[in-house]
Amino acid sequence: MLELKNITAGYGHFTALWDVQLRVARGEAVAVVGPNGAGKTTLMRVISGLIPSRAGELVFEGESLAGRPAHDIVAHGIAHVPEGRRIFPALTVGDNLRMGAFLPAARQAFPESSARVYDLFPALAERQRQRAGSLSGGEQQMLAIGRALMSRPKLILLDEPSMGLAPVMVLRLFDLIRRIREEGYTILVVEQNVRQVLKLVDRAYLLEVGRIKMEGRAHELAEQDFVRKAYVGL
Amino acid sequence: MIDPIFLAEAAINGLLLGGVLALLALGLNLIFGVIDIVWIAYVDLVMLAMYAVYFLVMVYGWPIWLAGLAAIGVGALLGIGVHVLIISPILGSAPVNQLLATGGLLFFLQSFATFLWTTDHRSVRLALPVLEVAGIFVSFARLIAFVIAILAMIGLYLFLTRTYIGTAIRAVAQDREAMALMGADPRRVYLVTSAVGGAMAGLAAALLSIQYSVHPYFGAAFGPITFMICVLGGLGNMVGAFVASFIMSEIISIGGVTWSTEMGYVIAFALFIVMMFVRPGGILTKRE
Ligand SMILES: Nc1ncnc2c1ncn2[C@@H]1O[C@H](COP(=O)(O)OP(=O)(O)O)[C@@H](O)[C@H]1O
Ligand SMILES: [Mg+2]
Numbered sequence: 001m002l003e004l005k006n007i008t009a010g011y012g013h014f015t016a017l018w019d020v021q022l023r024v025a026r027g028e029a030v031a032v033v034g035p036n037g038a039g040k041t042t043l044m045r046v047i048s049g050l051i052p053s054r055a056g057e058l059v060f061e062g063e064s065l066a067g068r069p070a071h072d073i074v075a076h077g078i079a080h081v082p083e084g085r086r087i088f089p090a091l092t093v094g095d096n097l098r099m100g101a102f103l104p105a106a107r108q109a110f111p112e113s114s115a116r117v118y119d120l121f122p123a124l125a126e127r128q129r130q131r132a133g134s135l136s137g138g139e140q141q142m143l144a145i146g147r148a149l150m151s152r153p154k155l156i157l158l159d160e161p162s163m164g165l166a167p168v169m170v171l172r173l174f175d176l177i178r179r180i181r182e183e184g185y186t187i188l189v190v191e192q193n194v195r196q197v198l199k200l201v202d203r204a205y206l207l208e209v210g211r212i213k214m215e216g217r218a219h220e221l222a223e224q225d226f227v228r229k230a231y232v233g234l
Numbered sequence: 235m236i237d238p239i240f241l242a243e244a245a246i247n248g249l250l251l252g253g254v255l256a257l258l259a260l261g262l263n264l265i266f267g268v269i270d271i272v273w274i275a276y277v278d279l280v281m282l283a284m285y286a287v288y289f290l291v292m293v294y295g296w297p298i299w300l301a302g303l304a305a306i307g308v309g310a311l312l313g314i315g316v317h318v319l320i321i322s323p324i325l326g327s328a329p330v331n332q333l334l335a336t337g338g339l340l341f342f343l344q345s346f347a348t349f350l351w352t353t354d355h356r357s358v359r360l361a362l363p364v365l366e367v368a369g370i371f372v373s374f375a376r377l378i379a380f381v382i383a384i385l386a387m388i389g390l391y392l393f394l395t396r397t398y399i400g401t402a403i404r405a406v407a408q409d410r411e412a413m414a415l416m417g418a419d420p421r422r423v424y425l426v427t428s429a430v431g432g433a434m435a436g437l438a439a440a441l442l443s444i445q446y447s448v449h450p451y452f453g454a455a456f457g458p459i460t461f462m463i464c465v466l467g468g469l470g471n472m473v474g475a476f477v478a479s480f481i482m483s484e485i486i487s488i489g490g491v492t493w494s495t496e497m498g499y500v501i502a503f504a505l506f507i508v509m510m511f512v513r514p515g516g517i518l519t520k521r522e
Contacts, residue, residue: 069415086412088405099405103417
């Protein structure tokens with residue numbers, strides 16, 4: 001479904017990603033793990049078109065999307081839940097979801113999509129008229145995910161969804177992501193919570209200083225001594 | 235001691251002036267909030283639209299209300315023109331270059347207007363009455379301008395809060411990148427915002443035309459105070475700009491009758507400087 005070939009990207013003279021190869025098949029859940037500053041966020045931003053790649057190919061469902069702007073990429077079916085949630089704090093919860101359905105086709109499907117999001121996240125339904133900035137961290141993350149679902153994507157990019165959440169909330173969030181998965185969405189997720197995320201996904205990539213260091217089935221990676229020591233904390 | 239009647243009259247005039255100032259400040263602030271660029275030449279667009287009103291009424295014999303509606307259209311077109319020709323090419327460049335570009339536009343427009351129309355002061359010369367209520371004199375033109383300005387701001391409020399594109403404009407002001415991830419082309423949102431901001435300049439031009447005569451340096455009379463209001467209210471903060479407009483207009487008006495017009499402006503500028511130290515983020519921000 002998504003294929004990255006030799007993607008190189010960076011900021012100014014600094015190169016943050018080197019020759020990244022990555023594939024996500026339809027219906028799969030894939031994780032990208034790695035230490036802080038490895039380039040995980042940069043990778044997500046390249047896929048969603050927020051920053052251009054310098055070289056390499058980005059193919060989604062047979063179509064080359066490299067060099068397309070972000071608003072065009074989402075129209076192709078890739079929704080990005082950015083690091084730090086980035087909800088619109090001064091807008092109501094309902095308006096945040098409305099903005100998520102900006103694309104004409106999504107706007108037409110708004111009643112169904114919002115009903116589904118409220119069904120998935122009942123806490124948001126109760127707070128429809130509340131300012132999004134007044135929600136708790138966990139609720140804000142749910143809103144960010146719900147907002148992304150409103151565009152009716154095929155692939156969802158999640159950048160550190162558990163960041164800054166209390167442990168109980170992290171567990172609930174992973175349950176919700178599991179449910180979203182079961183609804184048939186394809187997921188590419190970046191996480192610091194390596195142990196949790198490896199239970200959720202089928203495959204994972206290990207990214208270090210801008211390069212893919214390892215890739216494999218999630219349970220195999222979880223067994224690797226090196227990964228266990230460095231990131232799982234066992 | 236000043237006659238309390240004079241003070242009451244000044245307070246009312248200040249209130250009426252505040253309405254039009256608020257319209258200008260909100261237009262400028264809307265554009266800044268969304269596009270992150272201060273249109274230094276904003277009030278010079280008002281000047282151009284005032285000339286449009288003048289010529290439509292005095293040369294082509296249009297009724298003032300129709301010329302006023304046309305000014306709104308002229309303003310919207312000017313806003314789009316400024317965005318496409320000047321702002322859009324420099325969106326990614328350093329803030330200082332952006333200031334130089336829109337500041338350069340200001341000098342260009344002033345010189346261009348002088349070249350075309352000389353420095354003569356031109357007025358549409360409407361014979362509008364002066365109302366007297368309990369010894370207080372109020373100009374009907376000012377009252378009308380105030381009422382229309384307030385209605386327009388209510389309209390703007392409804393546009394920004396009740397319509398889809400208005401909500402999208404507020405969303406872009408909060409997080410441009412996140413809105414691009416929703417599928418909104420920022421360039422389109424900028425264009426709509428520039429047209430709305432320009433239309434507000436056009437309406438302000440119509441409302442100012444019935445009170446003041448126009449000349450190429452009209453922007454210099456209202457530009458600085460408009461910027462001060464925006465900064466005082468907190469750049470990009472619409473409610474703050476609205477409140478600050480009336481604070482400034484009252485100071486200018488009451489200071490004007492108590493001492494002199496110049497003194498009114500001196501006090502307004504002094505307050506502005508003091509507030510910049512006390513509340514650099516605008517009057518409505520809480521102190522840390
Ligand atoms: N806007 C930016 N400008 C310059 N360098 C950046 C920028 N964003 C990230 N970087 C650098 O790129 C590298 C990768 O960052 P990032 O993708 O955010 O890593 P991660 O998400 O894995 O923590 C880091 O060295 C970081 O300092
Ligand atoms: Mg990151």
